[in-house]
Amino acid sequence: MKRPFVTAEQLRQIVEQYPTPFHLYDEAGIRANARRLHKAFAWNPRFREYFAVKATPNPRILQILQEEGCGVDCATLTELLLAEAVGFSGEEIMFSANMTPFEDFSFAHKLGAILNLDDISDIDYFQHLPHIPELVSCRYNPGGKFAISNEIMNTPAEAKYGFTREQLTTGYRRLMDLGVRKFGLHAFLASNTRNNDYYPVLARLLFQTAVELHQETRAEISLINLSGGIGIPYHPDDQPADIAAIGEGVRQAYADILVPAGMEDVAVVTELGRYMLGPYGCLVATAIRKKETYKNYIGLDACAANLMRPAMYGAYHHITIAGKEEWPCDHVYDVVGGLCENNDKFAIDRPLPRIDIGDIVVIHDTGAHGFSMGYNYNGKLRSAELLLRTDGTVELIRRAETPADYFATLNLPIRK
């Protein structure tokens, strides 16, 4: 059984001050989870988690993760500006390129971020940078299909990211000629994976490739980036990933492959997003409409513009009706938003307790790729973000948009 991290009583107090809908984050949960991750990888003295900013781009969240010893993974100029504003600098910032404009590279370089190149043509930019960085990383795409014990997880050959194996060798050589002295290697091969073997299998592939690249080019490889991809139990029946077992599996791969090759001071780093924040956020909404036609609908004041995952991927998000946690789920509803789009459904044919107008509806696991995927379709405004602090108080960490925000980029009234 899945329970929200706030009680119905806490929620009633919060909605008195902050109108729904809003995303609420759990500081205590975020911190405890970050500590579990660091403990699992403590065997690697240079381990660092670079939180994927795109998952939850809020400075207060980034600050909490910074206090827990994390860096940040950015992919755009705006994400870099956010990281800089929070006080991240130098190698605390990973910059993961992907069809990146020169302007963005140039700013990442200015901040001293680790540049994680996506394509061999990215190297052409280096002659325009004011100096050559000491450390450069490259994203690897092994092509084909990616399987864990015969189960196909993904098809890297269809993914737009990364260098081919041959391009890695050529790329490392070109970078060495330009004066790069240390190298990183990165791959992101599967998303939302709760299988404890994902990181260990990926680590073996990257460690083996690093040993080969070192032998071929004599490049000094100082960093292996396992990227993101560890999943979370969205459904109550899902088994959570066991981070201690994952850390141990990667340690074993390191001992088996890197240590015998004399590469025992390589940093292992991660760029988790979903795993760091997903379970520690929820979308809180109010049931505002009830409709009975060919199906039974509950209309919320939140919609897909606040949480896109169900509409975009058919993703499951668990729902709890605050105060009815113990009630039997003897009603079946489609829980929907108010967009003029029929995929604007948080749940379809979901058994739930009887829902009454005014009930507070908690949509679980929206802490990552939730608010951040939001949009303004139909003139729907982005919601507030709130932080439930460790001491039980609530902090507004982003106000809700107003119509003035929606109109801010337009010339109104229209003049000829």
Ligand SMILES: *Cc1c(COP(=O)(O)O)cnc(C)c1O
């Ligand atoms: C999205 C992304 C991540 C984070 O992915 P999660 O699935 O949230 O762990 C990490 N690295 C890169 C390069 C990404 O694009």
